[in-house]
Amino acid sequence: MRGRFACLAACTALLAISGCQHRSNDRLQITLQRFFGACDAEYGNSTNVAAAEGECGIITTLINEFNAQNPDLEVRVNVVYWPGYDQLSAELAAGDPPDLVTMHQSVISDYSQRHLIIPLEEGLRSVGIDAGGFTRVAREGVVRDGHIYALPFDNWAPLWHINMNLFRAAGLVSDGKPLLPHSPAELLQQARQFKRATGKPYLIQSMVNEPSAYARNLFTFLMQQNSDFFADPRHIKLQTPEARRVLELFKQIYDEGLTTKNQDYTAATSGFLNGQGGVYLVGTWMIGTYEQASKQTGSPLAGGYAVAPYPQLYPGRDATYADGHSWVVPKARRSRDKMHAIFRLLQFLRDNDYQWSRTGHLPAYKDVIDSQRWRSLPHRAEIAKLVEIAEPLPSGVQRQFLIQQIISEEMESAITGQKSINTALADAERRVNDVLFNLL
Amino acid sequence: MIVLSNRTPDSKRNWTLSVILTISSLAMAAPLLWTLLLSLKPNDVLLRGTQTALSPPYTLRNYADILGHPAVFGWLLNSAIVSLAVTFGVLILSSLAGYGFARLRFPGRNVIFIIVLFGLAIPEQSVIIARHQMFTTLHLHNTYEGLIFPGLAAPFGVFLMAQYFRALPRELEEAAWLDNASHFKTFWCIVLPLSLPAQVTLGIFTFLSTWNDYWWPLISATNSEMYTLTVGVASSQMNFAQTNGLGFLMAQAVFASIPILVVYLIFQRYIVAGVSRAAA
Numbered sequence: 001m002r003g004r005f006a007c008l009a010a011c012t013a014l015l016a017i018s019g020c021q022h023r024s025n026d027r028l029q030i031t032l033q034r035f036f037g038a039c040d041a042e043y044g045n046s047t048n049v050a051a052a053e054g055e056c057g058i059i060t061t062l063i064n065e066f067n068a069q070n071p072d073l074e075v076r077v078n079v080v081y082w083p084g085y086d087q088l089s090a091e092l093a094a095g096d097p098p099d100l101v102t103m104h105q106s107v108i109s110d111y112s113q114r115h116l117i118i119p120l121e122e123g124l125r126s127v128g129i130d131a132g133g134f135t136r137v138a139r140e141g142v143v144r145d146g147h148i149y150a151l152p153f154d155n156w157a158p159l160w161h162i163n164m165n166l167f168r169a170a171g172l173v174s175d176g177k178p179l180l181p182h183s184p185a186e187l188l189q190q191a192r193q194f195k196r197a198t199g200k201p202y203l204i205q206s207m208v209n210e211p212s213a214y215a216r217n218l219f220t221f222l223m224q225q226n227s228d229f230f231a232d233p234r235h236i237k238l239q240t241p242e243a244r245r246v247l248e249l250f251k252q253i254y255d256e257g258l259t260t261k262n263q264d265y266t267a268a269t270s271g272f273l274n275g276q277g278g279v280y281l282v283g284t285w286m287i288g289t290y291e292q293a294s295k296q297t298g299s300p301l302a303g304g305y306a307v308a309p310y311p312q313l314y315p316g317r318d319a320t321y322a323d324g325h326s327w328v329v330p331k332a333r334r335s336r337d338k339m340h341a342i343f344r345l346l347q348f349l350r351d352n353d354y355q356w357s358r359t360g361h362l363p364a365y366k367d368v369i370d371s372q373r374w375r376s377l378p379h380r381a382e383i384a385k386l387v388e389i390a391e392p393l394p395s396g397v398q399r400q401f402l403i404q405q406i407i408s409e410e411m412e413s414a415i416t417g418q419k420s421i422n423t424a425l426a427d428a429e430r431r432v433n434d435v436l437f438n439l440l
Numbered sequence: 441m442i443v444l445s446n447r448t449p450d451s452k453r454n455w456t457l458s459v460i461l462t463i464s465s466l467a468m469a470a471p472l473l474w475t476l477l478l479s480l481k482p483n484d485v486l487l488r489g490t491q492t493a494l495s496p497p498y499t500l501r502n503y504a505d506i507l508g509h510p511a512v513f514g515w516l517l518n519s520a521i522v523s524l525a526v527t528f529g530v531l532i533l534s535s536l537a538g539y540g541f542a543r544l545r546f547p548g549r550n551v552i553f554i555i556v557l558f559g560l561a562i563p564e565q566s567v568i569i570a571r572h573q574m575f576t577t578l579h580l581h582n583t584y585e586g587l588i589f590p591g592l593a594a595p596f597g598v599f600l601m602a603q604y605f606r607a608l609p610r611e612l613e614e615a616a617w618l619d620n621a622s623h624f625k626t627f628w629c630i631v632l633p634l635s636l637p638a639q640v641t642l643g644i645f646t647f648l649s650t651w652n653d654y655w656w657p658l659i660s661a662t663n664s665e666m667y668t669l670t671v672g673v674a675s676s677q678m679n680f681a682q683t684n685g686l687g688f689l690m691a692q693a694v695f696a697s698i699p700i701l702v703v704y705l706i707f708q709r710y711i712v713a714g715v716s717r718a719a720a
Contacts, residue, residue: 037685038511040511054684080675081675087659094581266490273487273489289684
């Protein structure tokens with residue numbers, strides 16, 4: 001026993017000594033903190049961006065490529081567990097933030113209002129990035145109080161991912177295109193027709209432990225009714241006829257069995273791959289995965305996958321809720337050289353926005369959207385109109401992640417019948433307004 | 441005949457007990473087996489549904505990918521350094537403090553002991569902001585010290601060791617004092633060797649809880665080179681909800697549990713004894 005302890009003690013000492021070794025490096029270091037995961041086994045040494053696939057693969061090879069092109073700089077990457085804001089907040093509290101961080105555009109207000117991230121317009125200009133080149137939705141996503149607080153990287157929106165094989169069987173295809181509804185009544189009619197023909201639910205939804213999908217649906221269909229539910233960014237109005245209409249629609253879909261039930265995100269994601277339903281309501285990031293499946297023989301999606309923005313169900317305006325990924329620079333003391341290096345990296349990321357858009361996300365720059373090479377990527381032409389119809393929440397709204405979670409919880413309660421629709425909307429409104437009232 | 445009739449109810453009882461225990465064991469082992477099976481499946485196959493884990497083909501590709509992901513070894517090293525350092529630190533401090541509270545007489549002993557025991561009732565979450573700020577002031581974040589020091593405050597260890605020392609016969613120490621041994625020598629040569637079972641129990645529980653700790657390393661070790669295995673594995677998730685790369689994540693989880701398994705195999709006898717002792 002004593003021998004074992006002695007052995008363990010010796011091992012600890014050796015490990016501690018080896019762990020304390022310093023590495024010398026003359027290159028100017030930039031610390032980049034991001035989510036999107038780690039895939040070093042596949043892409044750790046690759047600089048072939050064009051060959052990389054998926055969010056992790058593309059961002060990893062992009063950074064490798066930047067390091068290879070800039071021998072005077074070294075980008076050190078901190079990969080954090082999605083979305084990483086707990087770590088960022090801890091780093092800011094400790095006075096040791098990274099130099100560049102991935103941030104959802106919906107979260108920027110939480111940090112910009114407290115002056116924890118810095119405006120970037122001057123720096124972006126210094127490396128030739130023209131904010132006029134941002135798409136409208138990207139610009140709305142990163143501008144706060146007239147300042148650009150982030151370099152937009154993409155925008156994403158929830159979409160209708162469609163199993164065309166099942167749609168064909170249900171007679172919902174015309175001229176090779178899916179027939180999508182133009183009103184709530186038509187949606188219900190098509191969903192019933194789909195279920196009668198295929199025996200499967202029309203919609204696939206993540207409905208369990210779901211932090212945001214319900215809220216995205218609500219925001220989208222409120223926007224389509226011209227409901228100004230955030231007229232005051234510190235006060236939400238949800239006890240409205242418009243919100244009631246949306247919840248009644250989704251409750252009816254649920255009650256009639258026109259949607260999958262009791263599935264979480266993972267189950268719903270694989271459920272669509274397995275042909276469990278006609279339309280999966282999920283974001284742009286799944287386009288690549290489903291497109292790949294549509295090329296595999298034997299897959300329920302083989303030769304039969306389409307994707308479209310949310311159809312306009314209400315006569316107000318064509319709109320879809322959107323968010324996006326961006327790069328922010330946390331406030332910290334940095335040398336001029338380092339700041340310049342950060343903006344060189346931002347310029348590189350902007351120049352490679354096309355590569356990033358291969359993930360399925362919408363490019364943040366007009367020239368990429370307008371380019372032939374982007375439009376020739378699978379399904380991009382179908383989702384291009386998102387540039388015009390995608391809308392984030394008003395820029396002054398803080399704590400959007402928490403707001404989405406609260407609304408999703410209350411909507412789930414209403415749709416599954418645990419609460420009445422009126423009670424759920426009242427509770428959601430009260431809880432969200434409590435959060436916003438107590439902001440510092 | 442009489443013997444048989446006596447045995448039959450026992451056999452039935454044993455058989456019933458065996459069935460219950462087997463089912464319970466399978467229920468306990470099911471998540472672990474599930475993790476293992478998922479780790480042996482290609483990621484793209486798992487994307488279509490995790491039920492595919494129940495049937496071949498299986499692959500070691502995910503484990504090969506771990507070997508190609510050098511950061512994992514750094515995280516493993518960090519976890520080993522932190523867990524072992526905390527374990528030895530807790531053993532040393534808890535033994536000394538426990539002996540002091542159990543045997544030495546000094547002013548305020550009971551009050552201080554009660555204050556230490558208050559630590560058992562205070563959840564980590566309630567002091568985390570103050571601790572984070574203190575470590576910020578001391579520039580201890582992203583250091584091994586920053587990960588080790590909080591674990592050294594172990595009121596349970598002090599309590600356990602004090603109770604254990606109190607249960608030892610005083611006559612043993614008195615015999616040493618008659619031979620002119622000092623308090624420290626008595627502690628070192630007589631009391632400490634006798635407390636080995638309690639030390640093993642405390643050591644194992646401390647090691648396991650430190651190895652599995654997630655929250656403090658998440659907010660203190662924010663530099664990926666200082667990640668412990670728990671934080672590192674979480675950060676490797678490739679996308680929201682890990683719909684892609686599930687097999688790789690599970691392989692990392694299995695890989696991360698290997699050191700714990702090794703500790704268990706080496707100290708199996710002591711762990712079983714320690715758990716029953718702690719329960720008693």
